[in-house]
Amino acid sequence: AQSVTQLGSHVSVSEGALVLLRCNYSSSVPPYLFWYVQYPNQGLQLLLKYTSAATLVKGINGFEAEFKKSETSFHLTKPSAHMSDAAEYFCAVTFSGGYNKLIFGAGTRLAVHP
Amino acid sequence: KAGVTQTPRYLIKTRGQQVTLSCSPISGHRSVSWYQQTPGQGLQFLFEYFSETQRNKGNFPGRFSGRQFSNSRSEMNVSTLELGDSALYLCASSSGLAGQETQYFGPGTRLLVL
Numbered sequence: 001a002q003s004v005t006q007l008g009s010h011v012s013v014s015e016g017a018l019v020l021l022r023c024n025y026s027s028s029v030p031p032y033l034f035w036y037v038q039y040p041n042q043g044l045q046l047l048l049k050y051t052s053a054a055t056l057v058k059g060i061n062g063f064e065a066e067f068k069k070s071e072t073s074f075h076l077t078k079p080s081a082h083m084s085d086a087a088e089y090f091c092a093v094t095f096s097g098g099y100n101k102l103i104f105g106a107g108t109r110l111a112v113h114p
Numbered sequence: 115k116a117g118v119t120q121t122p123r124y125l126i127k128t129r130g131q132q133v134t135l136s137c138s139p140i141s142g143h144r145s146v147s148w149y150q151q152t153p154g155q156g157l158q159f160l161f162e163y164f165s166e167t168q169r170n171k172g173n174f175p176g177r178f179s180g181r182q183f184s185n186s187r188s189e190m191n192v193s194t195l196e197l198g199d200s201a202l203y204l205c206a207s208s209s210g211l212a213g214q215e216t217q218y219f220g221p222g223t224r225l226l227v228l
Contacts, residue, residue: 032214034216036219041221042221042222043118043204043219043220043221043222044204044206044219045219046216046217046218049214049216051214090157092157094214096214098170099145099162099164099169099170099210100145100147100162100169100170100206100208100210100215100217101147101159101162101170101172102147102149102157102159102206102217103159104149104156104157104158105156106156107156107157
């Protein structure tokens with residue numbers, strides 16, 4: 001069965017600091033992995049996705065993530081946090097044959113302080 | 115291109131009532147998925163419709179049902195509402211051709227059951 005674990009329900013960083021949000025997955029078949037962001041009172045917006053083309057994936061707003069099969073991880077990073085990055089971030093997994101059933105992690109709320 | 119739209123945005127119902135939520139996908143998209151988001155359970159997959167057929171279903175009771183019309187618009191219905199059904203209901207659309215495709219989310223319908 002597929003599952004996603006996001007370590008740390010709350011992460012706080014200073015503006016300009018590195019952002020690191022952790023995601024580990026469990027899947028018995030090759031996964032497709034996604035990071036979504038949710039701002040208050042809004043839906044989910046795709047940041048980036050891994051679909052086996054390249055292990056280092058670049059997304060919008062300066063975010064990137066690296067797929068590491070040996071560690072079953074797909075951590076999200078951004079070199080320099082901006083105040084506008086404050087939001088909730090969700091890691092999700094699906095797989096070929098799973099059609100569009102996304103399995104989400106519990107989410108990490110990112111706070112950015114001056 | 116217009117994004118995914120959901121109506122209504124907010125809804126207040128009482129226990130025992132039923133409710134119907136609507137989702138209009140991005141033009142050309144044939145797959146619509148529904149998710150429930152609550153503080154306690156997080157984001158959970160309800161079901162997916164593709165070309166008017168339910169293709170995938172999550173672990174929700176039969177009170178939760180859905181359908182898709184020939185123009186790909188989808189509705190979900192919850193009968194005999196319970197307090198625990200209070201949640202943000204999100205729909206997402208994609209072309210539906212493969213599991214790795216991006217799902218685009220609407221802003222959600224926030225349902226409050228009193």
